[in-house]
Amino acid sequence: MSDFKIDNNRYFIFCCFVLLFLLTICPFILFKYPILVDYPNHLASFYIQGNIDNNQWLSENYLVKWEIKPYTIIEGLGGILAKYFDIFLVGKVILISGIVFICSGALLLRKYINGSIDLWVISIFLFIYNHVLFFGFVNYYVSSGLALVAMGLWVKLRNINYIVKVLLFSSISTMLFFCHLYALGIYAIFVVSYELGLIKYSYDKLSMPNIINIISQFLLPFILFVIWWNGNVKNGVVTFYNYGDLTTKIVALLSPFSFDYGQNDLLQILFTLISILVIRIIYPGGVSIYNKMKIPLLTLLVVIIIMPSSLAGNWGTDFRYPFIFMVLFVVSIKFDENNKNTVYFRRYLLGLVLVVTCYKIYYVSNIWNRINPQYQEFENALQYVSPGSKVLTVQNDTGNLSGLDARLYHHMSALSIIQRSTFWPNLFTYVTPIYPTIKTEHIDTAWGSQLTVDDLVSNKYKNGYTYAPHAKVYWENWTQDFDYLISIRFENLSTIDIKNLKLKFRGSFFDIYQIVH
Structure with a gap:
């Protein structure tokens, strides 16, 4: 009998969970700008949707079109909120909602897999500040939380009336399609593999009614996918997939533990993994995986290993699923309460989780604290x-x-x-509800790498040339097509010596030039 009684004290579990949740969202509350790579683009998309009807400049540069395609629900939610609230508050609400969904999904899964919610579930906070969040993949981050909630609901409600189940989970699957295609994908993988796991460990046979029961909920999303894919604008996908090198795969596998792979972040990962290994060696035994979760975890692990680094023009596909895998892994752990080592293993591991989680919150806060004044400037x-x-x-x-x-x-x-209703060519157009107008489409790209001064000077390619998936040249006639050049120069104090450029403002790490036509 375990002497770790406090582990099953509901009040204590609730207090610990709420405390860690509040600590986790503190950086979002304290800083005006959550400094995430793609985050400003999503903010701008929300702002355009919320203000284009009463802003002449925005309506001259952009269009908002709603079509059958993924990535629209989160974008649309942000746009609706932007009509009524400050845009920076809207961004924070969307991001925090992602954390709420991830936590909610983990709680549901732990309850229905383990039979009850125990203190162990707070381990998921170790994976909230991950590499997906660092890159500001806002739509996927929030949608992955919704996918976890959907998984928990499937585990709980899989045996309800067939018609009710088909209607309910077809609606959920369709919602996930419109949230993010990869969220729908991981949910589908979980449902199929979870049912196969139940068949294997309950010795049931795989029958046609069981197959129909599993896949019927995905019929409508599949039809929507076919419609979207056939109508999708192919912006020159050079290769359908690319695996990258071994380093890329290692980075992807460690992505649940890392935020930005900075030096201190790497030391944190090393400390965490070594500590887990040492604790496990000192206190062996007493820990296993619930049988019904073995097949889902194994299936998802295989998918993660074989997932390319880019797929169908989407970059970063290989580090999107690992953090969901770790959440599922945590909620699937079974502790043998009759094994004395279990008590101490869990106790010290939870202590490690608390320490590392607090450090990651401090680490991210430190980065945001250093960059926020620059963004404000x-x-x-x-x-x-x-x-x-x-x-x-x-x-x-x-x-x-x-x-x-x-x-x-x-x-x-x-x-x-957001501030000046400008046209900026690197906004995520086409893949979101935002599109360029006829006047701006020739200088727009859905995605694109950051330009350098050399790109402007050399000017090797014509506008419209596709040099990477979804990325096309738009700067051929930049001195005529654009009005201002922003140079992010960091510590470089030199100015750009190009005809037609007039320095309007010199900041501590950037310059703003007017392009004289």
């Missing part, structure tokens, strides 16, 4: 940009940023859309 300087103008950004190669990642500045210029 940039936002203030946008007063030198004329409303409705067309803005181009270049970013210098940088050496030492005192441990900061230069990619956190890649989409900072999207703030010009």
